[in-house]
Structures are given as C-alpha cells and as structure tokens.
Amino acid sequence: MDIEVKTEQFKKVVSCASRATSNKAIQPILNNILLHSENGSLMVSATDLDLAIECKLPAEILKPGRITLPAKKLDEIVNKASGISVNISIDKNQLAKILSDKAKFQINGVSPDEFPEVISKQEEKPININQNELMRAISLTSFATSKFESTSILSGANFEINGNKFEIGATDGSRLARYTGNIGEDKEENDQRKSAVIPGRALAELEKLIDTFKDGNEFVSVYFLPGQVVFQNNDFSLSTRLVNGTFPEYDKLIPKEQSNKADFSRSELLAALERVAILANERTNVIKLTFEKGKKFAQLNSNSPDYGNATDEIEVEYTGNSVEIAFNYRYLTEVLRNLQTDRILLEMETSLSPILLKLSEKANYRYTYLIMPVQLR
C-alpha cells in the first residue's frame, strides 16, 4: 500500500472511526483501525464487535493495499501532522511509514487478515431519512435510554419504520421520549413496517457522524438486517448490533391529553430549574412545581436536608386547577437543553399522574416526553 490523502480530511475520518475501537485486552487488534484502498478512496474503519464505523475519503492510490494500525497513535500523528497531505506506505513486514512535511513516523502495523469484517455491502433497497430530521430525533430521545444495565432492553431505543413515518422511542422506566417524523422521500412506494432496538451508544455516535459529515449529504440510508441495522451516507457507514428482546409498548403509557396545561418559555423554565436544583436533595434530585388556578406565575421549590431550600417563580400561561407536582429535575433539564423551540407545554392531571411535555408550536414532527412524578410526603 502507498497512498496520499489530505491531512484535514484524514484527521476527521480517523477521529470518527476511532470511536468504535475497543480497548478490551482480549482482542488487542480491536484497538486498531483498518485502512484499505478502493477505487480512488481510502476506507478507514474500526469496530468493537457491537458497533462498527467505516468512513471514506478521497485518496491518491499509488499502490493499493490493506493494513491495520493502532488507532490512538494514528489519531495523535494525524492531529499533529504539519503538512497539507499525509503519505502512508506499508512494506512487506507490515511496517507503516507515515510522512507529512519533514516528519516521518514508522509504526508497526498488524495484518488485516485477523481483523473482523466491519460492514458488509448492502444489496437491499434502503429507507432514506433526511439527515437533519434524524439528528433531531436522536437528540430528543437517546438521552432517555437507560444508562445502568447495558444488556437491558431499555439500554436501547426503539426505532420503527411505519409507511412514510419513522419513530424513535426511549425510556429508562422513569421517563419516556417519543419522536415521530416523516421519511419524506418516495412517498408512494414505502409501505414497510420494520423495527429494531438500537443501543443508546450507537445512536449517540450516529448523531456525531451525521453532524461531522453533513456537507455533501442530505439523507441517511437505513438498512434493516438480521440482528443489526446499518446507517449510511456518502461518507460513512455505521453498523450496530441490536438489543435483544421486546421493547415495552410505551404508547400505552402516554395519556391522550391532560386537563391542566402550562405553557412556558423553554429557556426561562430551564434557568429557574437549574437555580432551585442547587438546593435539591442530592440523593433524590426532587424539586416541586406549583400551579395555582388563575395565577400567571408558577413556583419552583427545593429542599436539601444538608444545606437549606430554594424557591423561584416563573411566568406561565396556565389553564387548569391548582396542582403541585414533584419530580427529578434532571429528567426535565435534560430535555429542555436538547429542545430548540422557544416554548414548551407541560400537561398534568394530578400530583401522581405523569407529566407530559409537548411542543407548544406547530412543527412538522411530533414529540412527546413523559416524566413520572414522585409522591410528595
């Protein structure tokens, strides 16, 4: 192998692919990144067997070939390279020479024969989703997956295709996020129903990849395969194993509508929550929201057994009866940080029924977020 690539492009793909490497000592080759040349492109890929990422960049192929190199060292070298291009050549002993400007690095490569196949060619017809829509769907749902048991079904998000709609749903048992968007293209053709449970980590990496390689792409193609899903555009492929099991039927948990409605400025509610959270009980993270019938201000309260208490008031458009409701403030701050709308709507019924968060504005997607309250004593 003897190839030449642009430093800036190479830096970007090495850094992206590296995130799929594993540093489990059992298979040291999974610490490595696979480089292989193909029709004027260099493919850069890595996998930890759960997640695989492959990125493509234009390359001048002086001599085609394949090699795996330590991901961390390669990443450091490319980041410090001072030339506008990087030349990589491999000798027959798998020693890689990396040249950029006057610097020369020689690193010991490992034969690609031992490297697991990363992402197989897709033959099937994909489902294409607008990249901005998919990014928004992920950013508004993936944070609600369970972080504690990586084998639990709740560590993944339910990803569903239903005709011309797609849906992502995630819950950790205490809160739930559901996003429904349009697939958009090929309106007449798509009458498929497909679903898969995708690990939260894979979704988070997918979001970063789409964001990094936005330019020159419009859609992300999705392929449903046995036990895995592949997401792909012109620059990257991401393949992830699925979480085994049946996802709970979360739709049943979401009340249709609740009678008390509070319309807030998203940023003001977030700021007030963060203030009172300073004196929330550090073990439970509970804060209390109080609405009074006919009042234009909602009250927030916290109480820390160690330090003291805090109260704040915030403007609200409220219709309904007086109600007070307590919950883990983190469940609300997380979603408010990820939303990008100006206003949000909270719907409540009683102190013990779920709090529903919806968009107060018209949008071409549907979003519902649900928080289970905590019983007040």
Next chain:
Amino acid sequence: MDIEVKTEQFKKVVSCASRATSNKAIQPILNNILLHSENGSLMVSATDLDLAIECKLPAEILKPGRITLPAKKLDEIVNKASGISVNISIDKNQLAKILSDKAKFQINGVSPDEFPEVISKQEEKPININQNELMRAISLTSFATSKFESTSILSGANFEINGNKFEIGATDGSRLARYTGNIGEDKEENDQRKSAVIPGRALAELEKLIDTFKDGNEFVSVYFLPGQVVFQNNDFSLSTRLVNGTFPEYDKLIPKEQSNKADFSRSELLAALERVAILANERTNVIKLTFEKGKKFAQLNSNSPDYGNATDEIEVEYTGNSVEIAFNYRYLTEVLRNLQTDRILLEMETSLSPILLKLSEKANYRYTYLIMPVQLR
C-alpha cells in the same frame, strides 16, 4: 448582617476564594467561606490552613455582620443568579437568605467564631513588585516544582528579595527554572535580603488571582512574616505557609556558558517536539536531539518499544560541534508552552552535561532553565 453586592463582582470573588477551601472531613468548617462586612466592603475569605485567600468587593451594608456559608453551594447560587445584584441577610439562627431577582435561597450558615483567622493586618512596610513581572516569573518557574512529595523542600519554589531584584527558583531534581526580575519601585531605599520557600500550589493560585484582579492594580505587595508570606493588592490577600527546610543552592548547578549553541523558533521547536513525542517511550518520555556542525537543521528522534519510531527536522541557527543529547521531552515542552518569546537558545556542552535554555532576545529580566540529559545507550 444584611448586605447587597453586584452579582458579577460577587461571582468573581466567591470563585477565587473558594479555591482555598479544604474538604477534609476533620474540620468541616474549612469547607465554608467567610463573609464579613467592613467599611463599605464585603470581605470574602477561605482557608485550608496551608493557604488563605481573602477578596474584597464594594457592598451596600444595610446591617454589618459575619457569617460562614458552604463554599460550593454559594458558588453555584451566585453563578446561577439572574439578578444584577444579590442581597444576603442573616437571621439570629445563622440562617442566610440569599435573594436575586425572584429566586430566594435559604442556607444554613455556621458561626464565624469557629473559623480560623484568615489573614492578619500587615503593619510592616511591604516590598512592591509589578504585577505583570510577578505573573511572568511565576508562570516560568512554578511548573518546575516537584509534584510528588508535598512535604519535600522541592515542592516549593525559592522566593528571594535581594536589594532591587527578586528571584524565583524551582527544581524537581531533573530540571531547574530560575527567573530574576526587577522590583522597580523605591530604587534607592530597598537594600533588604529576604527569602522564603513558597509551596508550588500557592504560587499557582497567586498567578490566577493576579490575573483575575489585574484591572485597577499595578503592584503586588509582599510581606515576609514568621513561617508565612502574604501577597496583597487592592482586591485580594493571599497568605501561605512556607515549606520548611533549606532550599538547595541551585545557582551552583547552572553552568556559566556552554560552547554549543542552538537558536530556535520557539513555536517550531515545540510543534516538532510534540510530533516526535507521540512515539516516545511511554515510560521514560525520552527523545533525542541531534546537531551536526555546520548544518542548518537539527534532528529529533523518538523510539517506542510498543509502537515504532519518529523523526523530524527543524531549522536551527547552530554554532558548535556535532552533539546528540537525549532528555525527557516534557521538561522542554512545558517551558516552551509557558514562554512567550519568539526564539529561544539551547546551550549544550556534551551529551551528558545539562541543557541550558535561555532567551535569545534582549529582555529586562533574566531567565535560565536547565534540563538534565538522559544517558544514551
């Protein structure tokens, strides 16, 4: 106590003073920050008994008083405060009410009676050093103090006043930094000789304090007291215990001049070092610099037993014989990052004698940095 202060100013002093709090469980009050009002000012101070910081800000004193409050919570509250001012009032049960805009925090204070005296009033005439000069002296020396044994004499830096000069010297046994600057003011009067060994951490905090409160100050006043030194300007006082013991006579270790001289661009040398450092032995951090008589390029080499090796070349104005010299690259990158000059001069004699770093440019201060080389095998 009932006082009102500007939020932005209060935020700055609380965050600075907090850095001197201790979270040792033995004396929980050292987690607290002391507020006390004095002649139209609020004094905010904290100590961990080794280091004490006191900051002053203008305040409207509605009712004078003293209280100690948990530093971390107070810092969080002030950082999230949305009003332009903060009102703090204390009731007779030491409960503090903190108001800003519509938010109200009540936190349990602790009586200031148990709080150690932070910084006593200075009667003696101080030595005044220009603040920018003192900051530069600290930034070029304090990183060379020993990080490993906090009781060792080398964990401190030697701070000396000698007539109209001051000097800071620091060494961890493998490298040494010495800065000599002018005191500047009161040229005719000062014929004092004083010295103290100041903990590296106190110097690092002092540098941050000077930088934060630069505006409205020109000098830092230094008071030498038994077992401690106090640094003070219009906005802060920092008091530090001294390190016990006699500082080694490091001047004797610095060769007067060495015959091989290499003049480099500081930023180019730093960049090249960081590149070859990627493949330095991760245990020893050694890299090798090679100079050849009459050549305009110096070579850098590294060799990692795990990964491979790197070489780079860098332009140099070299006078002397051929020499190669190996050393821990971190000792050179650290000083190059902190220096702000365009060019630097390395002086060497043999592969085994110290490497001296000097400024290649004329400056109104003197700086010498010495690195002990590593024997090449």
